[in-house]
Amino acid sequence: MNPKLKTHDTDLLCEAILSLQTVDECYAFLEDILTISELQSIAQRLAVARMLDEGQTYDDIEKVTGASSATISRVKRCLSFGADGYRIVLDRTKK
Known part of the structure; x- marks a missing residue:
């Protein structure tokens, strides 16, 4: 942290x-x-993290979530070099 x-x-x-x-x-x-926009943005980032974790491509993630390549890249960097917050949530919520 x-x-x-x-x-x-x-x-x-x-x-x-x-x-x-x-x-x-x-x-x-x-x-x-949160504003509606902030909530949607946070939810989008989590969706991006889940899709990256599943090995999906940037193009597929952009099409499904509407996230920009910059957002996808930022989430990927957090998954690789962040504080493992995404990892904790992804592992605990896998279905």
Whole structure:
């Protein structure tokens, strides 16, 4: 984890997220704290990460998600060299 991100406020945000117990509670919280555009962007990045993890091509990912090649590249860099946040979520939510 990047120590520059760790503050009292970000700790509280993480604790708030961890306190949510249902998908509906999560939707309600995210709808209150994010704009629709921010929520869609975050969801798109997770979809891109899942597709990259499955070995899909940039072209396929662009067609399915509408993500730009810059977004796909950024997510791929996080998967390869990031803090493993995507990896944790992808491994725990594999179906």
